[in-house]
Amino acid sequence: MNDNNNLSVSKQSISRRELQKLVQTQLKMLLEVNNLEGAKTVLVPVLPVDIADAIEGLPKAMQAIAFRLLSKDEAIEVYEHLEPKVQQLLIEDFKRQDVLDIMDKMSPDDRAKLFEELPAKVVRRLLAQLSHEERENTALLLGYKPNTAGRIMTPEYISLKEGWTVDRALERARRLAPTTETIYSLYVTDAVHRLSGYVSLRNLVIAKPEQTIGEIMDRNLVCVHTDTDREEAARLLQRYDFLAIPVVDAEKRLVGIITVDDAIDILHEETSKDIHIHGGVQSGGDRYFHSPFYSIIRRRALWLIVVFIISCLASVIIQAQEKVLEQAIILAVFIPLLMDTGGDVGSQSSTVVIRGLNTREIDSHKALWAIRREAIAGALLGLMLGVVAIVWSYFLQGDLLIALVVGLTLLVISVLSTIVGTALPFLFSFLGLDPALMSAPFITTIADVLGVLVYFYIAKLILNL
Amino acid sequence: MNDNNNLSVSKQSISRRELQKLVQTQLKMLLEVNNLEGAKTVLVPVLPVDIADAIEGLPKAMQAIAFRLLSKDEAIEVYEHLEPKVQQLLIEDFKRQDVLDIMDKMSPDDRAKLFEELPAKVVRRLLAQLSHEERENTALLLGYKPNTAGRIMTPEYISLKEGWTVDRALERARRLAPTTETIYSLYVTDAVHRLSGYVSLRNLVIAKPEQTIGEIMDRNLVCVHTDTDREEAARLLQRYDFLAIPVVDAEKRLVGIITVDDAIDILHEETSKDIHIHGGVQSGGDRYFHSPFYSIIRRRALWLIVVFIISCLASVIIQAQEKVLEQAIILAVFIPLLMDTGGDVGSQSSTVVIRGLNTREIDSHKALWAIRREAIAGALLGLMLGVVAIVWSYFLQGDLLIALVVGLTLLVISVLSTIVGTALPFLFSFLGLDPALMSAPFITTIADVLGVLVYFYIAKLILNL
Incomplete structure (x- = not known):
């Protein structure tokens, strides 16, 4: 027994992940040579969630075989931990009675989650064959709207x-x-x-x-x-x-x-x-790398097009200032620098506000307080960056007036970006929309459009163009 | 009894948050008129964590008074839920014996967390006065490195x-x-x-x-x-x-x-x-809006300076291409558009990779697979955006060659940004650094520098400059 104990703790020291990998490789090897007894033995000391992982890692043809190695009680627990895609595959592969046995014994909340993913026809068939009590349980849960407490609760208490x-x-x-x-x-x-x-x-x-x-x-x-x-x-x-x-x-x-x-x-x-919305990826949940490739592309494309359209405004603004640009081409040199830095200051603000709103650290009553606080931060950061920018652009171009334009623009952009980055998430939350939609890339893009406008305005003023 | 029951459930319907606000306002009013008995009554049905919240919302002078209204057992529970700042304030305000009573009865893990925040001198004094067993418990926890399991575990099992x-x-x-x-x-x-x-x-x-x-x-x-x-x-x-x-x-x-x-x-x-690192805000934990203003400014400034320095490269590149720019000023018009869109495509990649690495959905063994997958996504998205960009820039400028330069650049930037956005977090994770450091704004900035380089290279090629 003490050996067993030592073993099980020392397995720890090779880390859970390595252990999982090991189980998966062994399982696959044993199934390939059709050594079912050996495969069964390998799985004995493994926890259900790890077995589920190992099964998911197998080639499709082997998944059902591996699953059949499990005892009935274990099978249910493992099944609950499998991904919906694999759950569905196993259903199609099994004898009707086996499927029903598992369905009937699953937790109602896990079953409801699976049924959400299955085709309506399959769900109707399965529901009809469940025991009376379990059918009622499942129908109850499926009757509530998605993402509500009713949908995910368990009636087993x-x-x-x-x-x-x-x-x-x-x-x-x-x-x-x-x-x-x-x-x-x-x-x-x-x-x-x-x-x-x-x-x-x-x-x-x-x-x-x-x-x-x-x-x-x-x-x-x-x-x-x-x-x-x-x-x-x-x-x-x-x-x-x-x-x-x-x-x-x-x-x-x-x-x-x-x-x-x-x-x-x-x-x-x-x-x-x-986090995904914040990075501009509309995602359904937390399994990005397990989602179908083209549905991801579609969601990402939609979002990029929106940002692209906003960005187009910046081209229109610069186009309108072509004459100014002709007189001082040097101005173009600093466009990326101003945009990057201004956008970053603003995205910092939107990041902390969105997270604060989501975790309820702040609420809409504190909007004005937060905007003021962030604007002051923006002014201080802008002042610091502005001074650095003046030094850098004077060093690069040797033109003090241009350097002044760059530095001043950076200060104004910083204040504007922090205000926009703080206010927009609050506005969205106030309108009942998800504040995370006002994510960093959106804020960056809006800040960039504003920034270009400010830049040319200040340039015209200082350079007398 | 049934009334009480109805009340407590109907309190639910006005939402926990409103209830908390109500308690806080009532408590403040009663303390202002020095009605201690009334204040005590208000707190009777309130749960410890909500009492802690209400006390935190009071003016500093009232916090100790409100805290003294609590029974001894309740006081300990409420104290554990208070923020370190308020905990510290109460310690200074209390009689030595009261402080010791609370310290001795706190959970060892909560006590260790408080001691981390207190000045070393105060900790030494408090430690010396704890009972033997509790002193050992606390010293044990404080002996482990921050952010380890040892530091946050409780020895009470x-x-x-x-x-x-x-x-x-x-x-x-x-x-x-x-x-x-x-x-x-x-x-x-x-x-x-x-x-x-x-x-x-x-x-x-x-x-x-x-x-x-x-x-x-x-x-x-x-x-x-x-x-x-x-x-x-x-x-x-x-x-x-x-x-x-x-x-x-x-x-x-x-x-x-x-x-x-x-x-x-x-x-x-x-x-x-x-999330904060990802947005470019180095934060210690999850209480951004409760952190001291200037320490936040310092952390944000440091990060912005790093991004600023990377951005400076873009100015150097454009400066070097001044002659090209002189011949085709129109090129400057599309700099923001190209940078925004390219950066966004890349930041989508870094967002999903960083989250995937942090939640262990993917690991470094899958780096090449993920890079290929994202690069293909980047190519498809870049193709789509490139076509839109060609249409848009031709519409704006009427110059087909320029439109071609813009569209082609967008395609190349998209592929480059997705590769950079995927590879850098993996590289950081591989080197044992926090992949979140390769956050969206960093990726955007790096993508921008690359983008400017690609833009002028393609322009020279196509426009024969």
Whole structure:
């Protein structure tokens, strides 16, 4: 046993990732020579999520074979961790009864997620064949709008009654433990199933067996509605350090819970989505490199065209100033420098404002405060960069007036960009749009158009053109 | 009771945020008229993290008064949720004995976090006055490097022995429940305290009282070392849907655990850090708007200067091509358009690669695959944008050759930028540097310099200058 222990910890030291790679290679080799018993043995000490990874890495023809090596209980857990694409492939490959067995035993929330991806026809067929209870569960979840708490909750929780003793509650927890999503958070409901309190298993364990639930439960509840945004629900769970958060319907009846492991995944996906939008990539979730290539290209193209059109304004402005440019071609030399630096100052502002709005560090009430703060920052940074720019352009061109134009422009651009970079995300959030749409590249482009305008205006003024 | 219940759920419907605002306003009003009893009553149904928020929103002079309204147990919980700045202020304001009471009862991980922020002199004084056990705990955590699993773990966990019966283990869980961080994950250690297995409270509850821990425990362990990066530890916990992950030292002895609530906060902070770096803002964590103004300015300035210096290369290039420019001033008109669009295509690539590397969706083994994939995307997008650009520039200038130069440049820039935007984050990751440093603005700037070079080269070629 001690050896086993040493082994399992020393496996750690070669790092989880290397271990996963190793399992995957071994599995593939054994399947290639059709050594099914060997493959089974390799998988014994591997955790379900790692098995799922290993299966995903196999050639398509081998995936179903590998999956069939698993025991029934393990198969369900592994299946829940597979990507929708692979899940779907396995469904098509399996005997009807095997598929049904797995579908019936999956967690309702994982099943709903899979059904979202499957063709409607397949979903109807599968739904019709589920057991009565599971069918109702799934239909319930699929009835809520995408991205709401209702859609991602699990209806498998433990509910208690106020009048029960602690002993009876513990008995119920023990009985439901094998089939319910969590036994650590238990919820108290009244006669018409309205949520009235919360008890943690920890408090149940500490309490005396003869105490009633009403005596020890926490009446000070935090819950969400079925139509609450899923990210909002996950953030509440994070804020209050909960292991689960209850979901109620319009009549305040308890209909499900969201557990912490799902909340982490939601926050992860939403953040990836925000980051991708911020970089100008419209993405559905967090699996960019697993998304189909052409759908990515389409989304990226759409966005680039919009930025391209805004950029065209800059050409129009310079075109209109062609005469000025003819008299001082040197001005063109500094266009990239001014645009890059101005855009960067502004994109810094939009980055922190968008992240602040998304994580609720700031809200729209603080818009004016934030704009002022960022504008002051922009002025200070612009002053510093302006001085450096004057030195640099004088060194490059030897013309003090031009140097002055460049430095002054940089100062004005910095202030303008920070204001635009701060104000636009707030404006979008105020209008109920996603502030992340006012992402860094948009801000950069807008700042560039403004910058070119300012540049030529200042040049005309100072150079008397 | 039912009224209370209805109230607490209907409070939900006015949204948590509005409720928090309400509490804060009421608290301030009551403290202003010195109605301490009223203020106490307002806080009774409020959760600790919301009380902490309300106190942070009060004027400094009132914070200590509000804090003193809390019962001792509540005070500790609220204190753990306060920002370090406010925590520090309260320490200075309190009687020595009150401070010690709170310090002694705080969770070791929260205390270590506070001590990081306090002046060394204060920490020494406080450490000396802690109880022996708590002093050891804190010194232990502070001994590990920042951002490691050791620094953020809690040494308060429940350990079991293999030979124990389930009954004895449950008894221990019950006894330690009031003081330990979690009772839901329990760890089995051998005679020299090496980690040998894991049992969930759920499995304990299901098992027969007379079974031994050795029979029901899971020997297939996932654990991290004290020097594992804290983000890595949190991601493992997320991957395996754990409620806690054990931390072992070099001798494989169990020294602490990281719980899921701390893991969520770590992932949140690390993501904010990544997003900020990505936008060109070097930030320590996720509280940008709560950080001191001038330290932010300093960090932003440093970064801008680096980008500025890279941008200067673009001026040098254009300066060198002044003769070409003199002959075809029209070329200057399209500089911003080419730079914006090229930079954006590249920053899309760097965004998805950096996120993919950070979340482990891709790793350095796939670098060549990713570069090829992005280059093809760049070629397709560049082709599309190039055609649009030819139409637009011909419409604006009426010169087909110039239009051809612009379109061709856009195509070449797109391919170059996607390659640079994909390759540089991989290179940084390969060199052990944070790939997020190769953020969108950096990529944009590098793409711009390359773009200007390509532009004039193609212009000379096509226009025969």
